[in-house]
Amino acid sequence: MLMFFGSIFSVTNGVSIIFYAAPLGDLINAFNPASDTENLIANIGHAAYGFFLNGLLVFFSCCLMTISWTISSQRQLVRIRKIYYQTLLKQELQWYDKNRPEEICSNMYIQTQRAQNTLVESVTSMLTCLSMGISSIIVSFVKGWKLALVLNAYIPIIVVLNYLRSQINLKAKILSADMNAKMSGDVFEVF
Numbered sequence: 001m002l003m004f005f006g007s008i009f010s011v012t013n014g015v016s017i018i019f020y021a022a023p024l025g026d027l028i029n030a031f032n033p034a035s036d037t038e039n040l041i042a043n044i045g046h047a048a049y050g051f052f053l054n055g056l057l058v059f060f061s062c063c064l065m066t067i068s069w070t071i072s073s074q075r076q077l078v079r080i081r082k083i084y085y086q087t088l089l090k091q092e093l094q095w096y097d098k099n100r101p102e103e104i105c106s107n108m109y110i111q112t113q114r115a116q117n118t119l120v121e122s123v124t125s126m127l128t129c130l131s132m133g134i135s136s137i138i139v140s141f142v143k144g145w146k147l148a149l150v151l152n153a154y155i156p157i158i159v160v161l162n163y164l165r166s167q168i169n170l171k172a173k174i175l176s177a178d179m180n181a182k183m184s185g186d187v188f189e190v191f
Helices: 002-018 021-030 037-089 093-098 103-141 146-189
Strands: none
Touching: 002 037, 002 103, 021 037, 037 103, 103 146
C-alpha cells in the first residue's frame, strides 16, 4: 500500500515540476514595456502565487514520496534479512569452512543496501522522471504542436545515451561493492 502511495506521489512530483513553466511565463510576460505599473505588480503577484502553490505541491509530494518509499523499503529489508539469516542457519557445517563469517556479513550488508537504494532512489527517480517526461511532451503538444514536434525529435538519442550511461554506472557500482566486500574481509583478517 505504501509503495502505491509512494508511486502516486512520485508521479505527482514529476508532473508538478512541469507546471513551474506557467508562473515563469507569467513573470516574463509581466515585464511588458507597454503595461503600466499596476498591471506589472498584479502580474508579478500572480506569478509569485503560482510559484508558491507549485512549490508547496512539490514539497509535500517529495516528502510523502520519500517517507512512504523509505518505510516500505525498510520493511522489505527486514524480510530479506530474516530470510537470509534463516538460510544461514540451515547451511551445513562444511559451508562455513569455505566461507568466512566476515565476508558473509559484509556481503549481506552490501546486498541489502543495494536493495534499499534501488527501492528508494532508483524507483522514485524513474517514476518522477518518466512522469515529468510524459507530461512535458503532452503539455508541449497542447501548447504548440509544430514546435513540439521539432523539439521532440531528439528524444530517441537521449534515451539511448541514458541507457548506456545507466549500464556503465551499474557496472561501476557492482565492481565497487565487490571491492568493498573483499576489502572488509581482509581488514577483519588483520586484526
